[in-house]
Amino acid sequence: MRLARLSLALIASSLVAMVGLATFGAWTLGEVREHQQELDQLTHLQVRLDDLSAASDALLLSSATASAYESFQREARAVQDALAQRADTDPAAEQAVGAIGEMLALADRYAGPGSASLAEREGGQGALGVPREMAEVMSRMAALGGELDSAMDAMLRAHFDIENRALYVAVLGFFGAALAFALLSLAALGLLHRRLGAPVGRLAAVVDRVAGGDEGARADVSGHDEVARLGAGLNAMLDRQAATHAQLAERERMLAESQRIARIGTWYRKLGTDAYVWTREAYRIFGHAPNSFRPSSASLYELVHRSDRANVEALHATLVEGEGRGEGRFRIVRADGEIRHVQLYGERLHDENGRPMSVSGTVQDVTELVEAHDAVGRQGELLEMAGRMASIGGWSVDLGTGEITWSDTVCEIHDEPPGTRPTPQAALAYYPPEHRPRISRAMERASAEGTPIHEELQIVTAKNRRVWVRVVGEPVRDTNGVVVAVRGAIQDIEAEKQAELELEKLAHTDRTTGLYSRDGLVRMLQERLDAGDTSPSAILASLDLRELRNVNEAHGYAVGDALLGAVGRRLQARAGPGGLVARTGGDGFAALVPSEGPPGDVVRMLVGRSDGMFADPFHVAGVELTVAMRVGYTQVSHQSRDAEALLRESEISLHAAKHGVNANGQAYTEALHEATRARVRLVQELGAALEQEQFVLHYQPQVDLTTGRLVACEALIRWQHPERGLVPPGMFIGVAEQSGRIGPMGSWVLGEACRTLRNWEDEGLDPVRLAINVSVEQLRDGDFVRDVRASLARHELDPGALIVEITESVFAYESRELRAQLHALHELGVQIALDDFGTGFSSLAYLRDYPFDRIKIDRAFVGSLPEDPFGRSVVTSVLGLATSIGAHTIAEGIETRAQRDALLRLGCSVGQGFYFSRPLEQAAFRRLLVARERLPLDRQP
Numbered sequence: 001m002r003l004a005r006l007s008l009a010l011i012a013s014s015l016v017a018m019v020g021l022a023t024f025g026a027w028t029l030g031e032v033r034e035h036q037q038e039l040d041q042l043t044h045l046q047v048r049l050d051d052l053s054a055a056s057d058a059l060l061l062s063s064a065t066a067s068a069y070e071s072f073q074r075e076a077r078a079v080q081d082a083l084a085q086r087a088d089t090d091p092a093a094e095q096a097v098g099a100i101g102e103m104l105a106l107a108d109r110y111a112g113p114g115s116a117s118l119a120e121r122e123g124g125q126g127a128l129g130v131p132r133e134m135a136e137v138m139s140r141m142a143a144l145g146g147e148l149d150s151a152m153d154a155m156l157r158a159h160f161d162i163e164n165r166a167l168y169v170a171v172l173g174f175f176g177a178a179l180a181f182a183l184l185s186l187a188a189l190g191l192l193h194r195r196l197g198a199p200v201g202r203l204a205a206v207v208d209r210v211a212g213g214d215e216g217a218r219a220d221v222s223g224h225d226e227v228a229r230l231g232a233g234l235n236a237m238l239d240r241q242a243a244t245h246a247q248l249a250e251r252e253r254m255l256a257e258s259q260r261i262a263r264i265g266t267w268y269r270k271l272g273t274d275a276y277v278w279t280r281e282a283y284r285i286f287g288h289a290p291n292s293f294r295p296s297s298a299s300l301y302e303l304v305h306r307s308d309r310a311n312v313e314a315l316h317a318t319l320v321e322g323e324g325r326g327e328g329r330f331r332i333v334r335a336d337g338e339i340r341h342v343q344l345y346g347e348r349l350h351d352e353n354g355r356p357m358s359v360s361g362t363v364q365d366v367t368e369l370v371e372a373h374d375a376v377g378r379q380g381e382l383l384e385m386a387g388r389m390a391s392i393g394g395w396s397v398d399l400g401t402g403e404i405t406w407s408d409t410v411c412e413i414h415d416e417p418p419g420t421r422p423t424p425q426a427a428l429a430y431y432p433p434e435h436r437p438r439i440s441r442a443m444e445r446a447s448a449e450g451t452p453i454h455e456e457l458q459i460v461t462a463k464n465r466r467v468w469v470r471v472v473g474e475p476v477r478d479t480n481g482v483v484v485a486v487r488g489a490i491q492d493i494e495a496e497k498q499a500e501l502e503l504e505k506l507a508h509t510d511r512t513t514g515l516y517s518r519d520g521l522v523r524m525l526q527e528r529l530d531a532g533d534t535s536p537s538a539i540l541a542s543l544d545l546r547e548l549r550n551v552n553e554a555h556g557y558a559v560g561d562a563l564l565g566a567v568g569r570r571l572q573a574r575a576g577p578g579g580l581v582a583r584t585g586g587d588g589f590a591a592l593v594p595s596e597g598p599p600g601d602v603v604r605m606l607v608g609r610s611d612g613m614f615a616d617p618f619h620v621a622g623v624e625l626t627v628a629m630r631v632g633y634t635q636v637s638h639q640s641r642d643a644e645a646l647l648r649e650s651e652i653s654l655h656a657a658k659h660g661v662n663a664n665g666q667a668y669t670e671a672l673h674e675a676t677r678a679r680v681r682l683v684q685e686l687g688a689a690l691e692q693e694q695f696v697l698h699y700q701p702q703v704d705l706t707t708g709r710l711v712a713c714e715a716l717i718r719w720q721h722p723e724r725g726l727v728p729p730g731m732f733i734g735v736a737e738q739s740g741r742i743g744p745m746g747s748w749v750l751g752e753a754c755r756t757l758r759n760w761e762d763e764g765l766d767p768v769r770l771a772i773n774v775s776v777e778q779l780r781d782g783d784f785v786r787d788v789r790a791s792l793a794r795h796e797l798d799p800g801a802l803i804v805e806i807t808e809s810v811f812a813y814e815s816r817e818l819r820a821q822l823h824a825l826h827e828l829g830v831q832i833a834l835d836d837f838g839t840g841f842s843s844l845a846y847l848r849d850y851p852f853d854r855i856k857i858d859r860a861f862v863g864s865l866p867e868d869p870f871g872r873s874v875v876t877s878v879l880g881l882a883t884s885i886g887a888h889t890i891a892e893g894i895e896t897r898a899q900r901d902a903l904l905r906l907g908c909s910v911g912q913g914f915y916f917s918r919p920l921e922q923a924a925f926r927r928l929l930v931a932r933e934r935l936p937l938d939r940q941p
Helices: 003-061 066-087 091-111 132-211 226-262 280-286 297-303 306-320 367-387 408-413 424-429 436-449 494-507 518-531 548-555 557-575 599-607 643-658 670-692 733-739 742-762 776-781 784-794 808-813 816-828 844-849 869-885 897-906 922-931
Strands: 264-270 276-278 325-333 339-350 356-365 392-398 404-406 453-460 466-477 483-492 539-545 580-585 588-593 618-620 623-625 629-635 695-704 710-721 725-727 769-773 802-807 831-837 854-857 888-891
Touching (some): 003 091, 003 132, 066 091, 091 132, 132 226, 264 280, 280 356, 297 306, 306 325, 306 339, 306 356, 306 580, 339 367, 392 408, 404 408, 424 436, 436 483, 466 494, 518 588, 518 643, 539 557, 539 599, 539 643, 557 580, 557 588, 588 643, 629 643, 643 670, 670 710, 670 733, 670 742, 695 742, 695 922, 710 742, 733 742, 742 769, 742 776, 742 784, 742 922, 769 831, 776 808, 776 816, 808 831, 816 831, 844 869, 869 897
Parallel strands (some): 802 831
Antiparallel strands (some): 264 276, 264 356, 325 339, 339 356, 392 483, 453 466, 466 483, 539 588, 539 629, 618 623, 695 710, 710 725
16 A cells, blocks of 8 residues: 555544544433532532421421421422432332421421420420420431431432442543554554565664665565665665766776876865875875875975975965966975876866966876986986097005006006006095095005095196096905005096086076075085085075065066176175075075175165165166175074074074065074064964864954944954964964965955844844955955955855955965955945055055055054054045045054044044944944944933
């Protein structure tokens, strides 16, 4: 039977049983009510009998009036009639009827009209002096009353017996009906469980197994009801899903296998985030398991060999900010310490509107290719050596006599005539002073210890030429095993050595400027440190050329490269012959500068604004360019550090200089190093804070300066750190921007702000606009407008309720894409506010080209009001500019009543600051909305 029919049958059966049970209950209730009415009648009749007995006694004891006697007779006959109706079915009632008749007769005889009461009659005296007749009549009347009581008791007992039997039958019947209904219900539930509950439970178990990963789980499809059809449909869906998974798994296996064979992995990164997606082969190439390594910019940077990191940074800049397509070969250090060579290719992808969306590409392990290339090179060297066998000559030294014998080829290498036989002192004189100790020690070990000779060093020929030679030799022993001579060969390797030096120079030289590369600088500096040739007072400076990107965009990369070369030449001139200069990548330089004075004086000579080496402009390709350099430096000092450590210290100082105000450069300190470590820890903690939702929003009111009425608010992010408590934004926003965390953080702020607005509107609070701060990274990501549109739609908000605030620093990255995004927001209905106006990169062109609805006057100008004329002039100018473009103005940082009054006089009507309220937690700000308070709170209306 189908479940639908079964359910209808069970419903009908239940309804029938319920009707039957209700009918039986109604009949039982009627029986109970009928017996109750009967009992009420008997009880009332008993009361009337008692009254009747009392009335009869009163009639006999005193002379009764005619009305009393008539009343007694009426009541007696009425009771007698009521009892007579029961006499046919109840003997006790018949007995009571007879007793009442006798009572009526006695009353008629002794209390009727004209008769005297028993008390007035005369007669003989009975016991206790009572007249005998009176005693007899009273005794009889009392006996009749007793009979009436007995009869009444008998009627009541009979009624109770009948009622108890009826109640027992009713209760027994009701219990039976209820039991039958319960049994029917149990049967119906059991049937439902067997036909529905158990099969559905089995289906749920199958679903749980599938959710747990059991792809072979299937439902039991026995039967023909709906559950069986549901199970069959579930099985069909699982079969299709299994087939799809099998196809996907096979394709994934084939892709993984092809990538494994080709040793090519693929990778992907969405712009605005720092999370990479790698294929399994990419993980294998980098030597990590997918479940134990989380690829990101920082972790990938750590995998790269430190000598190749600058190249990786340059490639990253090309993919994200430059041409958008590039490739490079670099070395990686795997988790097991093995060094591998990889070839990375990447390309920037754009959406349908041409906005940058992501970067993706491939990575290939080319270690064997590189090693094969090197092996081919080595084989070529061997073939070349074999082809130059004529340039290899033999030599021998007799240890007993000291006689030296040269072959003609050796003589030729030394520019000496054939047959030359030099003395040991003369032979040693052919080597330059720096190489003589090496050849002497090699000969001593060969003669004393029997150690073979293999040295590459220079000789100075008879024609005063310096020639690189390879000297090899082996000891010659006599029959007793004593070394008696040393014989060997000498080869001219000048061409080979020059080629090697040229290759090394290329490997350690920057091709654009001809300076050392970063690796070259580290190598040369380390050699000087090892040789003790570096003065402790020397400084190692890292420099950053500012605005190189603008030069490239305005004049082309050729001019930018020429400028880099010119900068390098000036640095070389300043460093002098005892210095070292390198281009460390992009717009970065490093210089080892000898110094005999305070390091600060040296740095000022490098980057001083008026007397520094970059104060004069550069003339490059017909273009005059003025550049500025930022510098961080460390002193070599007597403290032992290797070259890498010194360069790292200078780079840490440069990072601090980029975010400081010291125009004369930033010196390295341990505090800077600790700050760097703290910044790295902070980046890691920011990632955890995003995952664990440790951020909260505080809200600072924006008020009408005239009335104190709240008109809007600014949402300000705070970090509720589990250990350090509430962390202000100044301590983590900058790090978030540098580390790429600002994008996800801004997305959270957008969603939380919209959710809060939705809650306020649902509570019926007065509507206020809410402003959020947006960083340049969010806008450069390209998805910000889409995210705003999605968040407004998700929370069903009017776009006009949201204000997006951007600072002037965003114009350092001014582009057509940036303008397009802000115009799209404006067309959507979102208001655009320019924050910190007048403190950064603003120009009138930006005010003309961008759709600003609000301009915020920076606190730097508000704080000096009302005393400072310059501040008043700036505020007046901003108000005029805002009026000319149809924008409103908001003053920030109002802390006193005098500042507010000055702003009102100048024509500014809206502002925010501590005078009105500090940023408030959400609950406190909501109380302001509920109470509709005027600010400040201590202000009288």
